Amino acid sequence: MPTSRSLQSLRPVLHLLLGCSLSLSLLSSCYSRQPEAADKDLKQEQIADESLAAPEPELATRKDRSSNERDARLMRKPAAPVAEAYAGAPPPRSQPMPHQPADRPADHFVDHNTEDYDLIQENPFLAVAKNPLSTFSIDVDTASYSNLRRFVSQQHQLPPKDAVRIEELVNYFPYDYPEPRGEHPFSVTTELAVCPWQPENKLLRVGLKGKSLDLKQAPPNNLTFLIDVSGSMSPPNRLPLLKRSLKLLVDEMREQDHISMVVYSGASGLVLPPTSGADKATILAALERLEAGGSTAGSAGLQLAYETARKNFKPRANNRVILASDGDFNVGPSSDAELVRLIEKERQSGIYLTVLGYGMGNYKDNKMEKLAQHGNGNYAYIDNLQEARKVLVTEMGSILLTIAKDVKLQLEFNPARVASYRLIGYENRLLRAEDFDDDKKDAGELGAGTTVTALYEIVPAGRPG
Numbered sequence: 001m002p003t004s005r006s007l008q009s010l011r012p013v014l015h016l017l018l019g020c021s022l023s024l025s026l027l028s029s030c031y032s033r034q035p036e037a038a039d040k041d042l043k044q045e046q047i048a049d050e051s052l053a054a055p056e057p058e059l060a061t062r063k064d065r066s067s068n069e070r071d072a073r074l075m076r077k078p079a080a081p082v083a084e085a086y087a088g089a090p091p092p093r094s095q096p097m098p099h100q101p102a103d104r105p106a107d108h109f110v111d112h113n114t115e116d117y118d119l120i121q122e123n124p125f126l127a128v129a130k131n132p133l134s135t136f137s138i139d140v141d142t143a144s145y146s147n148l149r150r151f152v153s154q155q156h157q158l159p160p161k162d163a164v165r166i167e168e169l170v171n172y173f174p175y176d177y178p179e180p181r182g183e184h185p186f187s188v189t190t191e192l193a194v195c196p197w198q199p200e201n202k203l204l205r206v207g208l209k210g211k212s213l214d215l216k217q218a219p220p221n222n223l224t225f226l227i228d229v230s231g232s233m234s235p236p237n238r239l240p241l242l243k244r245s246l247k248l249l250v251d252e253m254r255e256q257d258h259i260s261m262v263v264y265s266g267a268s269g270l271v272l273p274p275t276s277g278a279d280k281a282t283i284l285a286a287l288e289r290l291e292a293g294g295s296t297a298g299s300a301g302l303q304l305a306y307e308t309a310r311k312n313f314k315p316r317a318n319n320r321v322i323l324a325s326d327g328d329f330n331v332g333p334s335s336d337a338e339l340v341r342l343i344e345k346e347r348q349s350g351i352y353l354t355v356l357g358y359g360m361g362n363y364k365d366n367k368m369e370k371l372a373q374h375g376n377g378n379y380a381y382i383d384n385l386q387e388a389r390k391v392l393v394t395e396m397g398s399i400l401l402t403i404a405k406d407v408k409l410q411l412e413f414n415p416a417r418v419a420s421y422r423l424i425g426y427e428n429r430l431l432r433a434e435d436f437d438d439d440k441k442d443a444g445e446l447g448a449g450t451t452v453t454a455l456y457e458i459v460p461a462g463r464p465g
Contacts, residue, residue: 003375017370019233022036023055024212027411031076034112036451038194038368040303042441046385048117049116050131052148052406054374061317064149073283076358077254079325084128084433085346090220099465100138103177107291111463113339113361113362114328114361114362115160115360115361115362115363115365116363116364116365116366116367117160117162117163117164117365117366118164118365118366118369118428119162120162120164120428121427122162122427123422123423123424123427123430124422124427125421125422125457125459126307126420126421126422127419127420128413128414128415128418128419128420128421131312132412132413132414133410133411133412133413133414133433134410134411134413134421134423134433134437134456135408135409135410135411135430135432135433135435136407136408136409136423136426136429136430136431137168137407137408137409137426137429137431137442137443137444138405138407138408138429138443138444138446138452138454139165139168139171139425139426139429139444139452140169140171140378140398140444140445140446140447140450140452141165141168141369141372141377141378141379141380141462142171142172142380142381142391143168143368143369143380143381144163144164144165144168144169144381145168145172146172146380146381146382146383146387147159147163147357147363147365148163148164149168149306149383150381150383151163151362152418154360154383158163163365165425165428166424166425166455167425167426167453167454168423168425168427170425170453171447171451171453172453173365174451175207175209175451175453176250177189177207177209177451178208178209178412179209179211179212180209180211184211185211185403185404186208186210186211186403186404186446187208187209187445188206188207188208189206189207189208189209190204190205190206190207191204191205191207192204192205193205195457195458197223197368198457200459201202201457201458201459201460201463202457202458202460203455203456203457203458204421204455204456204457205453205454205455205457206409206411206453206454206455206456207345207362207451207452207453207454208407208446208450208451208453209304209449209450210398210403210404210446210447210448210449210450210451210452211398211403211448211449212397212448212449213403213448213449214403215401216254216397216403216446217395219316219317220254220256220257220258220317220318221253221254221258221277221311221317221318221319221400222256222257222274222309222312222314222317222318222319222320222342223257223258223259223260223263223318223320223321223400224259224260224262224306224308224312224320224322225259225260225261225262225287225322225324226263226264226301226302226304226305226320226321226322226325227239227242227246227261227262227263227290227321227324228242228263228264228265228301228323228324228325228326229263229264229265229290229292229293229294230264230265230292230293230294230328231265231292231293231294232292232326232328232359232360232362233261233292233326233359234293235327235359235360236360237291237360237383237384238292238326238358238359239292239358241358241382241385241388242324242356242358242382243287243288243290244385244388245356245382245385245388245392246287246322246324246392247284248385248388248389248392248393249322249392249393249396250277250280250283250284250287250315251280251393252393252396253277253280253283255276255277255278256274256276256277257277258274258275258276258277258312258314259272259274259275259277259283260272260273260274260275260308260309260312261283261286261287262303262304262305262308263290263294264301265292265294268300268301268303268304269304270285270308271286271289271290273362274312280290299329299339300339302321302323302339302342302343302346303325303342304330305321306321306346306349306351309321309349309351310351313349313350313351318400318401319350319351319352320351320352320353320354320377320400321351321352321353321354321355321375322353322354323353323354323355323356323390324356324358325355325356325358325368326357326359326362326363326364327357327363327364327365327367327368328362328364329364330432336366336367336370339367339370339371340370340371340374341352343371343374343375344374344375346375347374347375347376349407352376352377352379352402352445353371353372353375353376354372354377354378354379354380354393354399354400355368355369355371355372355375355377355378355379355380355425356380356381356382357379357380357381357382358381358382364383369428373428373444374400375440376405376445377445377449378399378445378447381397381422390451395449397447397448397449398447398448398449398450399447400447401447401448402445402447403446403447404445404446404449405445405446405454406441406442406444406445407440407442407443407444407445407446408431408435408436408441408443409454410433410436411456413458416461417460417461418458418459418460418461419459419460419461419462419463420458420459421456421457421458421459422457423456423457424457425454425456426454427454429443429444431443442456
């Protein structure tokens with residue numbers, strides 16, 4: 001398994017694929033908007049972020065105020081009234097906490113850890129003589145990296161092995177791939193190096209770079225916030241952090257952009273009808289009014305959010321639902337299969353899905369990832385306000401603007417040059433060779449300015465693998 005230190009040691013020596021031919025599938029494209037440069041006081045945000053994790057002096061936690069900067073070095077690089085449906089929601093519940101040491105926030109301590117992660121079976125080496133084609137969908141999610149960081153920096157422990165998705169660790173960081181030329185929506189870069197952990201083998205890197213766009217002139221955003229306000233969202237690093245995160249996004253909205261807001265707990269309700277991005281006071285007041293309490297009817301919330309998005313659908317806009325939750329659905333249809341069927345049905349309407357994860361202890365990573373994967377969307381985990389700024393401001397174009405839909409990669413290896421290979425990561429994105437030409441087979445979406453990297457460990461011909 002490659003580490004950030006291993007990846008840092010890569011030195012490209014060739015721009016060849018050892019006899020591989022690379023095919024790419026681009027099934028459709030559309031355009032939206034890019035963030036303006038933020039002019040914010042980062043130091044104030046870092047201090048405020050600490051207050052989320054430590055609302056009481058005796059629960060103060062040791063925060064690394066420059067975690068994102070350190071990570072980059074390692075890898076090189078007037079209020080409107082709310083709707084009646086919400087007005088009757090129960091107030092936040094007061095929940096007893098067990099005794100905690102003084103150096104960790106309260107939310108680190110739960111009676112039972114019920115976090116869920118899907119099993120990951122690492123890809124094996126495949127003999128080229130029998131398996132010359134390697135086919136998979138791109139993955140632009142980054143949730144695994146920031147979730148892993150939460151385990152290490154906040155909980156002082158290693159994450160569960162199935163929480164580590166290598167492709168998301170690699171793709172968390174931007175890479176200096178060249179911009180595409182002419183009419184091409186993305187560029188392709190290939191590099192070859194000695195494999196750091198097995199010098200007899202080679203490490204192949206395939207990189208894509210989506211076209212960067214001036215999103216100031218792009219079609220409007222038509223966003224529906226779907227916000228979990230159930231009782232499990234009451235700790236400081238859940239609903240309070242969620243509200244501050246979405247405020248960053250609201251600050252970036254233009255007059256032609258519109259935001260609707262749906263909430264769910266024991267029931268779901270529309271708390272903000274479509275409102276222009278110019279009316280930030282109304283949007284922010286509705287957001288600030290949210291409080292946590294009750295059970296979690298996530299399925300009903302999803303249905304209402306998509307219904308709201310369809311009702312206000314704009315043909316030439318970026319129509320998207322943004323789900324913010326810990327994924328702990330416990331009322332109504334909540335099985336993965338039921339929710340996936342709901343999402344797959346709704347994605348046919350041309351409405352994309354962005355999933356933002358919050359919280360710990362009962363976090364349902366497996367459910368959140370599936371929703372994004374089957375909803376033509378992307379998935380990020382927000383562990384602090386700096387991460388929220390990275391996702392919702394700095395990388396807003398890649399999160400909100402899809403320029404290429406259902407992107408698949410297929411490499412064909414030459415048995416005269418390559419004995420065997422293994423794809424590092426992407427275990428839940430593998431496709432059959434025939435899926436590459438099947439336009440009905442869903443795959444990942446590529447956002448404006450997004451970089452995607454895939455790594456292969458290669459056993460050269462003549463060396464047993």
